Amino acid sequence: MVVNTNNNLVQNTTHKVVIPFYVYAGLSFLTATVLLFLSDNAFTQHYFQPRTLAITHTMALGWGTMIILGASHQLVPVLIEAKLFSNALAYASFVLAAIGIPLLIYSFFQFQFNGIAQAGAVLINAAVVCFVLNLAASILKSKNKNVHAVFVFTASVWLLATTVMGFLLVFNFTKNILPKDSVRYLSLHAHIGLVGWFLLLVMGVGSRLIPMFLISKYDDAKTLWLIYFLVNGALISFIVLFFSAVDSFFYTVPLTAVLLALLLFANYCREAYKQRIRKQVDKQVKISLLSVAMMLLPLIFLAALIALLLFSFANTKLVLAYGFSVFFGWLTAIILGMTFKTLPFIVWNKVYHNRAGLGKTPNPKDLFSESLFQKMGLAYLAGFGLFTAGILLGNTIVLQIASVLLFITAALYNVNILKMLRHKPLIK
Amino acid sequence: MTINADTKIAPILKQNASALEAIVSISPKFEKLRNPLLRKLMAGRTTLAEASRLGGCSMDDFFKKLEPLGFEIDRNTNAVDGAKKPVPAFVASLKKQQVIELDVRPVISSGSDPLNVIMEKVKSVKPGDVLKIINTFEPTPLIRLLEKKGFESYVNAVNNNLIETYFHKKEASNQGEIEPAQPTASDWDNVLKKFGDKVQKIEVRHLEMPQPMLTILDALDRLENGTALYVYHKRIPVFLLPELAQRGFDYRIKEIQDGEVHLLIFKN
Numbered sequence: 001m002v003v004n005t006n007n008n009l010v011q012n013t014t015h016k017v018v019i020p021f022y023v024y025a026g027l028s029f030l031t032a033t034v035l036l037f038l039s040d041n042a043f044t045q046h047y048f049q050p051r052t053l054a055i056t057h058t059m060a061l062g063w064g065t066m067i068i069l070g071a072s073h074q075l076v077p078v079l080i081e082a083k084l085f086s087n088a089l090a091y092a093s094f095v096l097a098a099i100g101i102p103l104l105i106y107s108f109f110q111f112q113f114n115g116i117a118q119a120g121a122v123l124i125n126a127a128v129v130c131f132v133l134n135l136a137a138s139i140l141k142s143k144n145k146n147v148h149a150v151f152v153f154t155a156s157v158w159l160l161a162t163t164v165m166g167f168l169l170v171f172n173f174t175k176n177i178l179p180k181d182s183v184r185y186l187s188l189h190a191h192i193g194l195v196g197w198f199l200l201l202v203m204g205v206g207s208r209l210i211p212m213f214l215i216s217k218y219d220d221a222k223t224l225w226l227i228y229f230l231v232n233g234a235l236i237s238f239i240v241l242f243f244s245a246v247d248s249f250f251y252t253v254p255l256t257a258v259l260l261a262l263l264l265f266a267n268y269c270r271e272a273y274k275q276r277i278r279k280q281v282d283k284q285v286k287i288s289l290l291s292v293a294m295m296l297l298p299l300i301f302l303a304a305l306i307a308l309l310l311f312s313f314a315n316t317k318l319v320l321a322y323g324f325s326v327f328f329g330w331l332t333a334i335i336l337g338m339t340f341k342t343l344p345f346i347v348w349n350k351v352y353h354n355r356a357g358l359g360k361t362p363n364p365k366d367l368f369s370e371s372l373f374q375k376m377g378l379a380y381l382a383g384f385g386l387f388t389a390g391i392l393l394g395n396t397i398v399l400q401i402a403s404v405l406l407f408i409t410a411a412l413y414n415v416n417i418l419k420m421l422r423h424k425p426l427i428k
Numbered sequence: 429m430t431i432n433a434d435t436k437i438a439p440i441l442k443q444n445a446s447a448l449e450a451i452v453s454i455s456p457k458f459e460k461l462r463n464p465l466l467r468k469l470m471a472g473r474t475t476l477a478e479a480s481r482l483g484g485c486s487m488d489d490f491f492k493k494l495e496p497l498g499f500e501i502d503r504n505t506n507a508v509d510g511a512k513k514p515v516p517a518f519v520a521s522l523k524k525q526q527v528i529e530l531d532v533r534p535v536i537s538s539g540s541d542p543l544n545v546i547m548e549k550v551k552s553v554k555p556g557d558v559l560k561i562i563n564t565f566e567p568t569p570l571i572r573l574l575e576k577k578g579f580e581s582y583v584n585a586v587n588n589n590l591i592e593t594y595f596h597k598k599e600a601s602n603q604g605e606i607e608p609a610q611p612t613a614s615d616w617d618n619v620l621k622k623f624g625d626k627v628q629k630i631e632v633r634h635l636e637m638p639q640p641m642l643t644i645l646d647a648l649d650r651l652e653n654g655t656a657l658y659v660y661h662k663r664i665p666v667f668l669l670p671e672l673a674q675r676g677f678d679y680r681i682k683e684i685q686d687g688e689v690h691l692l693i694f695k696n
Contacts, residue, residue, distance in 0.1 A: 078637065081662075144636070212638045212667060215645065277645065278671070345666035353664055354577070354683060359615045361681075363673045364666060 014074060015350040017090040019421065021070020022343055024098055025335070026414045028062025033407040035109075036387075040399040043391050047319045048183050050111040057108060059327040060193060061101045061124065065159070067335055068201060069093060069131055071342055072152060075205060076135060080149045082142030089134040097127035104170075113173035121167040128163045132156045147224045151204020154232065158196025165189045188242050194326060195258060196235050202334055203227060203265050206288070210269055213285045213341055214276035223268055230261040248309040255306060259299060266292050283370075284340045287377060291333035297388075298325045321391045328406065329384055336380060336413065343420055344368055351425045367423050368416045376412035379405050431494060432505035433487055437461075437479060438471040440494065450493040455483035481566060481585060518558060518596040519582045528553060531562040546570065550577070550595075559595040566591050616680045619692055623656040631660045633688075641668050648677065648693065656694040664689055 032055055039051035077084045084090065100123025107117030135153050139145060166189055169182040178185065203224075211218050234257035241250050269292050273281075281289075301322035308315050348364035355361065383405030390398035429443050440447045441461075452458045458479070461467045480487050491501045530549050532542035546561065553559050559579075561567060571581045571593065579595040586592060620627070630647050632640035644659055645668075651657055664681055672679055672693060680692045 081636070208637075212641070215638075215641065215671065217642060277642070280674075348669070349664060349666055353681075359680075360678060361669075363670050365670045 014077075014084065014087075015346050017084075017087050017094070018070045018074045018346055019343075020094050020098075021066050021073070022339065022417065023421070024094075025063050025067035025070065026410075026417050028058055028066060028101070029332070029335075030407070030410040030414055032058040032063060033403060033410045037400070037403040037407060040390075040396050040403060043320055043324075043387075043399055044394045044396060046316050047323065048186065050108055052320070052323075054105050054108040056323060056327065057101075057105050059331070061097070061104070064198060064327070064331050064335065066097065066101075067339070068198075069097070069127075071205075071338070072131075072135070072156075072201075074342070074346060075209075076138060076149065076152055079146065079152070079205075079208060080139055080142035081144045082138060085134050085137035085141060089130045093127040093130035093134070095127075096123045096130065100124040100127060107170075113170055117170050117173075121163075121170045125160075125163045125167050128156075128160050132160050147221050147228070148204050148208045151200055151207075151224070151228060154228070155197050155201035155204060158192055158200060158235070162189060162193035162197055165192065188239065190323075191238060192235065195231060195238075198326075198331060199258070200228075200231050202331075203231070203261075206292075206334075207265070207268060209338070209341070210285070210288065211272040211276075213278075213288075214272055214281065215278040216272040216276040218268075218272040218275040220268060220271070223264055227261045227264050227268075230257045230264070234258045234261070248306060251306055251309075255299075255302065262295055262299070266295075282365075283373060283377065284337045287337035288334055288341070291330055291337065294325075294330045294333050297329055298322050301325060317392055317394065321388055324391060325388060328387065332380070332384075336376065336409075339413070339417070340365075340368055340373055343417065347420050347423055351423060355425060362426055367420045369419060372412050372416045372419075376409050376416070379412065380409040383409055429498075430500040430502050431476065431491075432502040433477040434475050434505055436472060437474050437476065440476075440499070441467070441471055444497050444499070446497055447494060447499075450497060451479075451490070454489050454493055455485050457483045481591070482568075484565060484589070516580060516582050516596070518580065519584075519594055526556065527558045527560050529560045529562065533562065533564060536564065543570070550574065553595070553597050555597045557597055559597075561593045561595070563591050563593065564589050567593055571595075616682050616692065619656070619680050619694070623654075623694065626652075626655045627658045627692075628652075628655055629658045629660070633660055633662050641665055641671075644668060644693070645671065648672075648675065651695075653695070656692055659691040659693065661689045661691055662687055665691075 035051065035055045035058060039055065042049045042051040042055075073084055073090045100120045103116050103120030104124065105120075107113060107120060132153075135156050139149050139153055142149075165185070168178060169185055169189060172178045172182045172185075207224055210216075234254035237257070238251070238254040241254070269289060273289070301318050305315065305318050305322060308318070344364045344367040347367055348361075352361045383402050386398055386402035386405065390396075390402050429439070431440060437451070440451075448461060452461060461471065474482070476487060476490050480490060487503075491503065495501055528549060530546065532545065535542040535545055549559060561570070566583050566585070571583075574595050575581060578598050580598060581596075582594045584592040584594065628647070628651065630643065632643050635643060640661060644657070644665070647657055664683075669679070676696050677693050678696045679694075682690045682692075684690060
């Protein structure tokens with residue numbers, strides 16, 4: 001029989017593309033908490049330390065970046081009201097990153113920048129290139145190019161800048177291709193990643209999702225464009241300052257711009273909250289809103305760092321606390337909340353979209369366990385607070401207890417994900 | 429090497445490299461075997477009997493082509509049914525009145541794809557009913573498609589040019605902690621019938637996100653008692669669903685095609 005495979009009976013494979021990213025991210029988070037437990041004493045030393053680097057990259061790439069890549073493949077088509085350009089590119093970005101990330105992390109852990117580290121860096125860059133191309137093609141083909149899509153695309157370009165730089169740093173360890181040693185460039189690499197990729201993306205997507213979850217009519221594209229130019233301006237001025245060897249006082253310029261952008265964004269969320277139709281805000285959105293407030297914590301550490309730098313005195317404890325509060329604080333809080341606001345719907349769609357006419361379907365939010373989510377939230381807040389205190393106090397016992405709590409957080413997260421993925425249709 | 433109707437194609441190709449050309453020359457349908465990937469997929473799973481059925485040729489065509497290459501022919505072994513499936517219970521207990529018959533041979537000979545005709549028929553099949561498709565070959569893609577939709581299938585090859593494929597819609601079974609209503613295939617139609625002309629229609633396909641959701645919620649706020657809201661949407665609005673449940677509404681969804689979904693929302 002001649003079956004035209006492009007007919008409408010053939011389902012799109014979006015969930016098949018998206019779910020692997022989520023699973024991989026969950027397991028990375030679990031891995032990172034195990035590494036935390038094994039390297040508590042690394043957090044009482046200098047931040048340029050094999051284990052610290054390994055943990056940072058497990059969090060930044062395996063946890064943060066992987067889940068964002070997965071969610072972006074699902075959300076960007078919704079934002080631009082068009083189809084994803086290519087599922088094949090999406091699969092490619094998953095496979096390349098999934099292989100590259102462990103290679104890189106293993107090398108950091110062993111502190112050997114040989115062929116394995118280089119292969120990891122190449123694969124990760126290839127994955128990001130696939131992602132950027134896929135986004136660009138999807139956005140170019142769509143008729144609806146809105147501010148959120150511009151945010152996401154710009155963020156993905158900053159991600160590529162970050163990974164290319166990381167690639168150069170890895171190679172610079174063995175062949176001196178850069179004018180200075182790699183440690184010198186760490187803060188540049190880290191901040192382009194943090195602000196350009198994570199912050200810009202979270203704001204771009206969050207400004208669309210938070211009003212949607214609150215069912216709020218609020219929309220203010222002007223403010224979002226202002227935020228966009230503030231953040232990008234901050235990044236560009238930071239890069240210029242970095243290469244022009246000026247007094248560290250000038251770093252207050254990009255810091256102020258980012259701070260202003262954050263305040264505008266927090267206000268945007270507040271306005272959306274005020275104009276919401278949904279009266280009861282669920283816990284997942286609360287945790288995500290909390291993460292907006294949690295952005296302030298790393299900023300406080302950062303401001304303290306710059307203040308100390310003025311007295312040419314770099315405090316490594318503060319650097320560690322800053323890095324930890326970014327990855328395990330702000331970013332993790334967002335992901336913990338948003339996973340359970342996105343994945344249940346992806347799974348529901350996969351299981352029920354062609355059964356929804358047959359009868360009553362379960363509520364998407366019943367696909368995961370609310371009580372597990374609550375326990376996870378509690379373990380998380382306790383673990384995060386204690387660990388930050390442990391870093392500042394330099395106390396390994398506090399760090400140990402805190403890392404166990406964070407491990408429990410990651411374990412509960414994974415159990416809940418598994419519960420969702422194993423959901424069997426209640427209507428055949 | 430002795431071959432019979434049950435011999436798979438892979439060992440034949442392995443035994444003698446020229447067998448590939450010989451088989452391809454039987455029917456243009458076997459051109460696929462030239463592609464190494466497809467060859468790997470098909471040759472290991474397909475017996476000569478199945479191949480003759482798929483290629484629309486006889487077993488003898490194979491034997492005539494393969495004998496000169498040194499294969500010994502065993503013509504006495506009758507092919508086991510290609511699918512190697514026992515006759516399922518639903519076929520054994522067929523009653524005349526619950527079989528919906530559809531002969532697609534005229535559609536195919538007129539040169540068009542019978543899929544749409546078949547899918548139209550499939551809609552009228554209720555759980556427990558059997559659809560019988562009459563065709564000149566085994567409709568493998570259709571079997572896979574309908575299996576995804578909860579049908580079990582059984583292929584009965586009457587002869588090389590007459591294949592009957594039976595599709596049985598399984599009864600819905602309930603499992604899990606959330607107890608849904610006992611669904612039927614025409615649940616959508618039943619609900620629609622129940623409301624009769626008390627249906628208010630709204631169109632949200634032209635709206636940008638998040639307007640569709642707000643428009644629907646707005647319409648629900650003003651919906652009169654005993655009336656259902658009929659929504660024309662671009663996609664299943666998954667984020668709306670928990671909201672509906674929270675407000676005591678139930679819904680049914682009907683996917684018309686890609687980019688067109690109809691929803692029926694009504695008070696529980």
